Amino acid sequence: MIHFNDVTKVYNGNVKAIENMNFTVEDGELVIMLGPSGCGKTTLLRMVNQLESITDGDIMLNGKSVRHSNKIEMRRNIGYVIQSNGLFPNMNIEDNAMIVPNLLGWDRKKMRDRFNMLMELVGLKPDEYRKRYPHELSGGQQQRVGVARALAADPPVMLMDEPFGALDPIIRTHLQEEFLQIQKELKKTILFVSHDIDEAVKMADKIALLKGGKMMQYAEPAKMLNKPANSFVAEFVGQDRVLKSMSLYTVRDLANALTLKPVMESPDSQNINENLSLRVAISKILNQEADQLIVENDNGTRKGSITLDLIEQFLHREIKESV
């Protein structure tokens, strides 16, 4: 758990970078800090592992004050991933990934096993990459190693500073999805900095939207999209926020909440798997002649059909519930 308690950061005696920040990242939660550049999100992240000092207030990390902890020891228990991966060119991939276990004095066998396991986890073949050097890897591969390195000593908490920001869109989407899978398995407590609203909606359990060192809204993605707290939030999440929020729900969510319409045979209707998002469903409906989609489960069994009316009903219901 990371608990921000009235955290304030003042530069040069009068410039307030962070003002009375109060929020909590619960265990196993992925919280994304979002905001325009200069809003203080990176500063706030770097205050957790004390790369930036805290002027006033305190951050509690699993109940312990970061201001009064041993910095070196504390940092070894926090996974840290940065945008420009920061791999060391003088070390091979194995030494890079195992740098923290090495500092902690793990034995060879344990380190090797851990390396093999982590590389499999991030989707790289351990034996192929072990003896290679960072410059021989592509940007995406380097960032995978960066994630493996942060996970090396199995820290309960991770700090990620725009980890996928420097990658091209296709690789970025890929890594985001893979990382979500990893997070589902490992359940780390993660504080993540991003400037990309889509990344935040897709990945976060909660979003912290900052502006000028102040918290604008701290809420689940659906709530932030459907019920922005003020005009800044509404503007930041975008005019298409309702559409964005549709990517948070699957067709199955709708089927569980409402009764699907009966299937009407029509040659124009396409099928849709119930695991796909409502955003995909809307797009498919608009892109065909018929105004219904036939919902199927993984076995191909038809469960009913879905229309724009139904989606609208669901939307109103969800917005009401999240208030």
Added chain:
Amino acid sequence: MDRTNKTIALIIKLIFWALLIAFFVWAFANNMFSKIWEQPDTFLRLLGEHITIVLLSGAAAVLLAVPLGIFVTRPKFRKSEWLIVGIANLGQTIPSLAVLALAMGFLGIGISAAVVALFVYSLLPILQNTIAGLDSVDENMIDAAKGMGLTNAQILWKIELPNALTSIIAGVRTALVINIGTAALAYLIGAGGLGVWIFTGIRLFDNAFLMSGAVPVTLLAIVIDYLFKWLQFGLVPKGLRLARKAQNS
């Protein structure tokens, strides 16, 4: 384009080697190196003195300039950089002969004055290359290292120094090669070295003395240069060497 460049480089190389061979043929035909065969004991003594002056001054300069370069690149002491580099610069700006003369003023005639003078003279290239090397280490890399819980000493030894090593060794190499040439002047303050034969040759208009002194000095500089190339190859981490190669190709 690339091919013509290569051809030109090859032609220049061939001309250079031809001239070199012609020179040695001429030198041997005219018995230019006779002093080396006639007085092998003196030759070895002078060569020994020459190498001693260069190595002692060089080693002392490395031992002072590298730690000094590390010191001024620490964030806390960064403000002292101008002062320390300024002082080292002073040693470099004064002509080598004047540095030797000054050293003689303090330490009298002999090898110790020459060692001190060349030591002062080599500080700057080593110091500057150490600072440049440490400064060129990517900030993000250091940030990542700090964030993962490396101590400042671990960051220095595991990250900064290995990544700055190419530049530091290059500085030492430059300093030593310059020193080999400058050490020929040590004769003027009575410190011996191969300068003894060179200056004798100049005074007596005796090419045999001149060549027997000058050519070994040149060869010594070339040998040291190559030695350091090998040292660089051996000491710089493999990953950095490969990265540099990949970047250049």
